[in-house]
Amino acid sequence: MTTGTSKAGMMMELSHDSTLRELTTDQGVLRYHEAGDGQPLLMLHGSGPGVTGWRNFRGNLARFSEHFRCLVLEFPGFGVSDPADGHPMATATDAVGRFLDGLGLHQVDVIGNSMGGFVGTRFALDNPDRVRRLVTIGGMGRNFYSPGPGEGINLLMEFTENPTRERLVQWLYSMVYDPAMVTEELIEERWAQATEPDTLAAARRMYGKAAFAATAAAAARSEEAPLWAMLHGLRAKTLITWGRDDRVSPVDMSIVPMRTIPDVELHLFPNCGHWVMIEQKAAWESTVLAFLTRKDAA
Template identity: 70%
Template structure:
């Protein structure tokens, strides 16, 4: 058995110029294209979300880890980073000439994958989402983890970051000093912090919720029946950011879907 080479940040990093700014991404492995989409939150990036899995997936796929605009790695496109993410993905896959591809999306990245499928049916072959997709049914919204994220965004302290990281995981041992320091460095970068406040500052978050409720456009969950990709929804049973009951609507409405729930997992 060949031991996989551990992916290196610098050798896998690529840059893709667009008319709105430079998109950065990591490329590793060989095979059918697999687009990997990160989530949101302080200090997040595609590399941090997926680097631990690239050695495995790179044996089977051409892994393309996109850094969304407005999260401190790719150029900021302005506006709300959750809104510009879809446009970033569209520009990315078109520039790389990907006519058909698979997607793994973590939290917000899963939502972007669903939105892409709705806008471009048939291009995503298989879609894997990691939490975050759906709608609260029994649990309060926003959840505990989102409120802690808002606290940190309003007042970025190291203790606040640690509290938020602990809300993300089931096993507190996962929150190491190394992880805290790494997240702290990117989360307090002035550009990344300003971007986070456009998403999770209390005023901005309330405005986003108000706009969603006032809009005549159907919410994403009401369009799940139009998803064409073969979909696997994965969730942590003990998720305190996006509670498990959120998975019920997409599990029922997406035509070709399976749900896998992991125990002892945030």
């Protein structure tokens, strides 16, 4: 991207098509959006009907690309990158390594929304020298006081089992504090992609009721510790961001990671649901930029 443009020019340039890139790998094409220069910042999207990396982070790119080379990866199984067999969480984690290797990047900063936070954390635990700083947006940890799964996850499973517009709208309302954010435009763009056959099939591997139950049962039998029990091994400086009114991943889920990650900060945003980077955009951007650009102590 050309440097030295005005903020207004930057906003005009950062369209979907102008930022879209492709990376061919041995397991298919990974698509991503790129903007800005400098320290690479990998941005990982969440899950849910009609989600894409562009839709999660399009509103934040202009601000972050003033400081970083932003790379918004589209995970396999969500209708943008080439599909991959297997559970979407596992294929997403694999895709991160393939993506960074394909671009020749050894170390990056990472922002992960919900599922993307889990994926970024998993990658940072497995590759401690490749993630300098990690920012998560909700969804990290485990339920402490609240029942699990949360309301939003249950609505997501209901939609996945029987994808109707009414159930999509119910799920969208669970994602936000302010219902006015659920516009007809949002509903239409989510509906079109969520009901695409391959995307819906991938969603059912993750959020179909049988698949969800099987994953929980396998985790209970596994000898490997769950992710939340391994957070004490995370070496990256970490910022956890959370909407106080999150109905998908209740805020008490932040207690275990806040207590166990060695170098961690927690920031809660009021009047805010699961999409903190959208619903509290300006405050979230300021908080995260301050964390990512802070100089390390000598």
